[in-house]
Amino acid sequence: MxxxxxxxxxxxxxxxxxxxxxxxxxxxxxxxxxxxxxxxxxxxxxxxxxxxxxxxxxxxxxxxxxxxxxxxxxxxxxxxxxxxxxxxxxxxxxxxxxxxxxxxxxxxxxxxxxxxxxxxxxxxxxxxxxxxxxxxxxxxxxxxxxxxxxxxxxxxxxxxxxxxxxxxxxxxxxxxxxxxxCAVLTGGGAVVNAGAAKDGDDIAIVGLGGVGMAALLTAASLGYGRVIGIDGVRSKLDRARELGADEVYTPEEAADAGIRVPLVVEAAGHPRAFETAFAL
The missing domain is CATH 3.90.180.10 (Medium-chain alcohol dehydrogenases, catalytic domain)
Structure with a gap:
């Protein structure tokens, strides 16, 4: 049938x-x-x-x-x-x-x-x-x-x-x-599996779309270290704060602040986002 x-x-x-x-x-x-x-x-x-x-x-x-x-x-x-x-x-x-x-x-x-x-x-x-x-x-x-x-x-x-x-x-x-x-599996999996985050690790997420926000939520739930959201759109940074980010920056602000972390998740799939992530 x-x-x-x-x-x-x-x-x-x-x-x-x-x-x-x-x-x-x-x-x-x-x-x-x-x-x-x-x-x-x-x-x-x-x-x-x-x-x-x-x-x-x-x-x-x-x-x-x-x-x-x-x-x-x-x-x-x-x-x-x-x-x-x-x-x-x-x-x-x-x-x-x-x-x-x-x-x-x-x-x-x-x-x-x-x-x-x-x-x-x-x-x-x-x-x-x-x-x-x-x-x-x-x-x-x-x-x-x-x-x-x-x-x-x-x-x-x-x-x-x-x-x-x-x-x-x-x-x-x-x-x-x-x-x-998909989105949570991809973003959260990057933090837990590929990134192998551990207690004490600060985690930065570059690109706060669906996948990036999933990574940020996962990182915040682990409670290991600072969770840092990075994006060029101010409204996304505000939302990241609401979802548990400890700090938020535009790419330029992150560079000026000298942010360095052991784990970075690049979730935008864009060359400029990769450059930002690599610099962290």
């Missing part, structure tokens, strides 16, 4: 800008197949727009099309496959999506998270789920549609592998749960 859904499907890569005129994304009606034994059907409550989505639209990350985009999402479980049920998923659970599933058995998984899962990465690149193939087709003509990073969250519903979802508390708002799967 199938569920009729609506979603934002990318039908052209590298379209001319502005995208509101070239319209590479189309809102389409699709047929979504029922979940297999390893999968769950999720009613999407909230989804974030990430630069990784844009990277597919503009061609920086080549993916097969047509593809239903969106990987930063949360929602309510409506159907559960038998194997997924054994893993603890139940109808009514709120789940957050994980954009890189892990099989738990390959060489990549045996690194404890240092390297990505080999079959998970392959499935993502092919636009498929971990169990193989797609569960999406255009309504009417039956043309197959690829999944984005095993999630395809820009839709009313999604079928995802049990290894692409994590149950969160019902008290976590869906708009908060959605960003846990």
């Amino acid at each position: 199938t569920t009729s859904i609506r979603g934002a499907v990318l039908t052209e890569i590298g379209a001319t800008r502005p995208y509101r005129d070239s319209a590479p994304l189309e809102i389409r009606v699709l047929d979504l197949a029922d979940p297999r034994t390893d999968e769950i059907l999720v009613r999407i409550e909230a989804a974030g727009i990430c630069h990784s989505d844009l990277s597919v639209v503009d061609g920086n990350r080549v993916r097969p099309i047509p593809m239903l985009l969106g990987h930063e999402a949360a929602g309510i479980v409506e159907q559960v496959g038998a194997r997924a049920a054994q893993d603890g998923f139940s109808v009514g659970d709120r789940v957050v999506m994980a954009f890189l599933p892990r099989c738990g058995e390959c060489d990549g998984c045996r690194t404890g998270g240092v390297m990505p899962c080999v079959p998970g990465t392959a499935a993502n690149g092919a636009g498929e789920l971990m169990s193989g193939g797609s569960r999406l087709r255009f309504a009417g003509d039956g043309t197959g549609v690829f999944h984005h990073l095993g999630v395809s969250g820009f839709a009313t519903h999604a079928v995802v592998d049990r290894r692409s979802a994590v149950v969160v508390g019902a008290d976590v708002p869906p708009e908060v749960a959605a960003v846990l799967g």
Whole structure:
């Protein structure tokens, strides 16, 4: 059986800008197949727009099309496959999506998270789920549609592998749960994993967008040392103060103050931000 859904499907890569005129994304009606034994059907409550989505639209990350985009999402479980049920998923659970599933058995998984899962990465690149193939087709003509990073969250519903979802508390708002799967994972993970912050470390975050604020929140929650926010936009510095930063600076102010710290997270992905981070 199938569920009729609506979603934002990318039908052209590298379209001319502005995208509101070239319209590479189309809102389409699709047929979504029922979940297999390893999968769950999720009613999407909230989804974030990430630069990784844009990277597919503009061609920086080549993916097969047509593809239903969106990987930063949360929602309510409506159907559960038998194997997924054994893993603890139940109808009514709120789940957050994980954009890189892990099989738990390959060489990549045996690194404890240092390297990505080999079959998970392959499935993502092919636009498929971990169990193989797609569960999406255009309504009417039956043309197959690829999944984005095993999630395809820009839709009313999604079928995802049990290894692409994590149950969160019902008290976590869906708009908060959605960003846990990418922005918080990326920013917070940079502090805890790549940065390996320890007690006494001062931590500076350069670039206070979604990922940077996630890094700042994580650093503040650890309570190890000073948490310093750096950005060129004054309103973001004010917000960083509200979220727990001990000190905030523009890049110029940080340079003038001679700020030096053992751990810097550069969260803007811009050459000037990298130069600022390197100088710290």
